[in-house]
Amino acid sequence: MLAMSFRFSIELPVRWKDIDAAGILNNAVYLTLVEQARYGYFRHLELLEGRADFNFLLGEIKARYLAPGRAGMDLTIRIRTSRLGNKSFDQEYEVACGQLLLARVSARLVWADASLSSCVIPAEVRSRISTFESIPERS
Amino acid sequence: MLAMSFRFSIELPVRWKDIDAAGILNNAVYLTLVEQARYGYFRHLELLEGRADFNFLLGEIKARYLAPGRAGMDLTIRIRTSRLGNKSFDQEYEVACGQLLLARVSARLVWADASLSSCVIPAEVRSRISTFESIPERS
Amino acid sequence: MLAMSFRFSIELPVRWKDIDAAGILNNAVYLTLVEQARYGYFRHLELLEGRADFNFLLGEIKARYLAPGRAGMDLTIRIRTSRLGNKSFDQEYEVACGQLLLARVSARLVWADASLSSCVIPAEVRSRISTFESIPERS
Amino acid sequence: MLAMSFRFSIELPVRWKDIDAAGILNNAVYLTLVEQARYGYFRHLELLEGRADFNFLLGEIKARYLAPGRAGMDLTIRIRTSRLGNKSFDQEYEVACGQLLLARVSARLVWADASLSSCVIPAEVRSRISTFESIPERS
DSSP, rough: GGGOOOOOEEEOOOOOGGBBBBBBOOHHHHHHHHHHHHHHHHHTTOSSSTOOOOEEEEEEEEEEEEOOTTTOOOOOOOOEEEEEEESSSEEEEEEEETTTTEEEEEEEEEBBEEEEEEEOOOOOHHHHHHHHTOOOOOO | GGGGOEEEEEEOOOGGGGTTTTBOOOOHHHHHHHHHHHHHHHTTTTTTTTTTTTEEEEEEEEEEEHHHHHHOOOEEEEEEEEEEESSSEEEEEEEEEEEEEEEEEEEEEBBBTTTSSSSSOOHHHHHHHHHHHHHOSSO | OOOOOOSSEEEEEOGGGGGBBSSSTTTHOOOHHHHHHHHHHHTTOOOOOOOOTTEEEEEEEEEESSSSTTTTTTEEEEEEEEEEOOOEEEEEEEETTTTTTEEEEEEEEEOOOOOOOOOOOOOHHHHHHHHHHHHOOHH | OGOOOOOOOEEEEOOOOBBBHHHHHHHHTHHHHHHHHHHHHHHHHHHHHHHHOOOOOEEEEEEEEOOOOTTTTTTEEEEEEEEEEEEEEEEEEEEEEEEEEEEEEEEEEBOOTTOOOOOOHHHHHHHHHHHTEEEEEEO
């Protein structure tokens, strides 16, 4: 499926503290892993340096947990932007250990001004993401 | 809406460390807050003590972030079981600071045996939850 | 011992996620608990609101773990300032569950300007702390 | 100084969530980084696999914070065992970003049985550590 191709990913080890009292990678930590991929993605697109207007809020997140994560795992977190709207955009993520897919996550991100009010995504941000992902800017 | 009534809630302060570099309650922490409400809920239903067979996995979680959380907030986290299936059940949660609703979260929990394989929810667990919530046991 | 009296404390529940794979309150979480007591202490002394110059760095911290913390515990964290220097001050903390003392922590905090360079503690900050603790301002 | 040589280290990226509201690597996270180095160290010494008797508690930890950590940093955490006693041992750690030393940490670890009571370190554990570190077993 073309829809499931990802052009950016990061490698990140599970930390011992990520493992909870049930002996598995804690459910909340997946959002932190996905956040780290997002940070790396925006850094890769050179959107973080010197941009006072780079500011978004998480509007919604959905995670499906497919297999338990364990101590000592080296994870791959894949990320792509699947929709680029006027004031918001959608991303999809996969958290995997080698061939084992641990979780699928999707998120809606809402662009915000300094007072955290929703606003239009700046043109250059839109342009870099749409170019990188080869997706139309409006959808 | 009757569907949005909750029979159990916990009070939990935001910790300073819950606030991230963007100055707001970090998105992943909401799953930890909700997890704490779940822990309190099962403890209230006396399901945690002396039960070797009390074991579930998070199958899916969805969070909608409605207002940013801040340092110093005292939160209320409400929880209810909205569906009680054969091998899984659904829960809904609200994270609020007074009248301000910060997030709505829903989760699917899958009952598991000691090897983390899906299995039927024990009768007593089902019974206590359905009695507490006044919901039919199968749906 | 008079030296071990504390004039301020907070109550804070252990979160389920604070418990690690060894089944006990994770060692790093104690610093977060102590940080929360510090935040409450400075808020109580009305030092946080509207002060652009309230800024310090942790220079050193020492924790002695006396008894393992467990899920479900409601903790008391006591805090006091034990030394108030020119550019730095020292604090002591206790983490307890009822009569059970879990940990003793001490910290050196270094006052800092906006660029995180060490600087002299503002007069009003010193004054409020020394008044609250009944300690001499210089030591 | 020979005393400051380290025979084992791990590489670990700072996560965006490790950065707190003050914009720097949160003080508690250093203990998590050091814990991760400890986990890697014991795994490297093949002490974790199939050993039901591998169990210790942190008795004391001390951290000196030398320079603030920042988002995006790739860290090196160095670890060595500096003392190997009968029932406890001491470790030292350094957290660095390239040439920049962020923190020095030292810890006392107390061997424990399944009920978390202090007990004698198993002979094979002592032997592997003392061989790896070239330190006398008793001190």
